[in-house]
Amino acid sequence: MSGDKAGATESGRADVADARYPIPAEPPEYRTRPRKVSGRKRTPIWDAVAALYVVIALVFVGWLATEMAVHAKPGDSLWVLNLVAFWATSAYLAVPRIHQILTLLYVPDYFIGRTRTGDGVLGDPVNLAVDGTADDIHAGMQAAGWVLADEVTVRSSWGIVVSSLFKRPYPSAPVSNLYLFGRKQAFAYQKEVDGNASRRHHVRFWPTPEGWHLPGGQRVDFLAAGTYDRSVGFSLFTGQITHKVDADTDAERDFIIDTLRYADPKIDVAVIDKFSAAYHSRNGGGDAINTDGDLPVLDVRGASERGPAPQMPRPDKSVARHHIPPLPLLFTGALALWGFIFAGIQVAVDPQVTASKLVMPAVEFALWLLTAARQRWAWVGLMTISSITAFSHLLLLDFSKLADVILTGVSVFVVLAVSATAVREWVRGGNRRVPVSN
Incomplete structure (x- = not known):
């Protein structure tokens, strides 16, 4: 039975391929296509x-x-x-x-499964997708014991410096901005380890653009990048003082999933196997990272209705940027x-x-x-x-x-x-x- 199903699938792929690439009836000619022009005006x-x-x-x-x-x-x-x-x-x-x-000049300005730093360098891998609203994500993360991270300000930045130097707790410490789809993260969550902001679990979330699909065609509502900060040190690429990330990004990805499903067993997860090739690389701070290339898709829909109302990000009441x-x-x-x-x-x-x-x-x-x-x-x-x-x-x-x-x-x-x-x-x-x- 499975053999028949596989044969039918292969036959369907062949029909699609033949429709797009029929056997030429005469010698092929090279024809260039018109270049797609962006609607953005340039000077x-x-x-x-x-x-x-x-x-x-x-x-x-x-x-x-x-x-x-x-x-x-x-x-x-x-x-x-x-x-x-x-x-x-x-x-x-x-x-x-x-x-x-x-x-x-050389970093691609399209989705390749990696975030970018403010300087344009490739950052942490995108290792998690989510179906659900922002309210559902907030409810699920907070029910699992994660804390909504503060925005990056002079005050919060100084707070994390003091926390790291003197090993004081700062549960809502800010995370640095990373960019996806040309935007910084919409919000981020974290878990401190032993009350010390120099070691923490954290994950950033980005809503996907309207009508946008993952490579392969699947539609998701949010993408996320989760990594574990193991210490504070100097960036290999710039020499700046920064958090050092643990290389095993898959371990943090799996930890995030497990904490969510433990707190709310109705949260489902599906996995896109080999979404990208497994690779070893470095993030924007120069830290070694590795991943198996799988992309879990969490379904948190309805989480905001199953538990207490979550704490939402404070609205920006300042003058528009x-x-x-x-x-x-x-x-x-x-x-x-x-x-x-x-x-x-x-x-x-x-x-x-x-x-x-x-x-x-x-x-x-x-x-x-x-x-x-x-x-x-x-x-x-x-x-x-x-x-x-x-x-x-x-x-x-x-x-x-x-x-x-x-x-x-x-x-x-x-x-x-x-x-x-x-x-x-x-x-x-x-x-x-x-x-x-x-």
């Missing part, structure tokens, strides 16, 4: 200008890091401070910008305003300082205001003036003067900030397609 000249200043900012950061490395030798003045500054500049400014540039300039632009504006005020104070209290000293700070602040108003030409002007300022500071940098070093570092950071992807998309006036943080 190549602005993209080229933006790319130019992204590279300029990277050159300046590399220049500054090199100067710091040269003066970080034992015996030199402030060598320890320069060594720390070199690490911070390289790990948090230079290397992420290099990743941003390179990954835009597209009404607020991105953080790098706000930082630049604060510096521009301070420069204008400081120049005004100098003109007012020092008779030898003429009013002409106010011209450049006034121009910079005016350009910033127009950039905040989404004027592209003003944004290019602001990047140009910032680049000239940073270049002049780097040329005249005197490492024997701490104030000079700080001023040079700030000027370089301004170039990095105004050329950031978030600022570019702000002046473009649209939503970012692939989020990148700088």
Whole structure:
């Protein structure tokens, strides 16, 4: 009987193949198909200008890091401070910008079963699919003892640092943002181990786009990526301080499923065998990961009706994000305003300082205001003036003067900030397609 069924399946596949690829009646000819054109409007000249200043900012950061490395030798003045500054500049400014540039060129911008980091590097594997609503997922996860993770803010980030250093519990500690379908996770859950935020189970969830299907044609409501944080350490790819992930991502995937089904036996699970090839790789932090390639599909439909009402994510009552300039632009504006005020104070209290000293700070602040108003030409002007300022500071940098070093570092950071992807998309006036943080 099974042989007959298998034979019928093979026959059906052959019929489909013959319908799509009939035997040619005459010698085949090569015919190219029209290229599919995206409906998204592009302005190549602005993209080229933006790319130019992204590279300029990277050159300046590399220049500054090199100067710091040269003066970080034992015996030199402030060598320890320069060594720390070199690490911070390289790990948090230079290397992420290099990743941003390179990954835009070679990392696929379509679903391959992997998430992406803010710098564009391939992140954790997508190892779980879910059928059900967000309410059902919240109900199932909370019934299984998982805690809804806080959003990433300055306060929550500081909280997880304190928790990791002093081994204090932080059950709702935030998780870093990973991206799928061009969006960060909708929400995430975690379980601390022994009340220490440096070791925890965690899983991120993304709703699938409307009408989107998995490779092979199956439709699911959510995709998820679960991994186990085993410790805190340095990223192999950037040198940043981050959580280190256990290599066996399948163990975390299975743990998530078991906790959900233990708490609610009515949750079903099906498995798409060999959804991807089994592989060994590394995630965005450089940690080794491996998986058997199977994709379990959890059916949590009805979970919100079977248990108590779950705690839902707090709604964002702040002004809509597209009404607020991105953080790098706000930082630049604060510096521009301070420069204008400081120049005004100098003109007012020092008779030898003429009013002409106010011209450049006034121009910079005016350009910033127009950039905040989404004027592209003003944004290019602001990047140009910032680049000239940073270049002049780097040329005249005197490492024997701490104030000079700080001023040079700030000027370089301004170039990095105004050329950031978030600022570019702000002046473009649209939503970012692939989020990148700088």
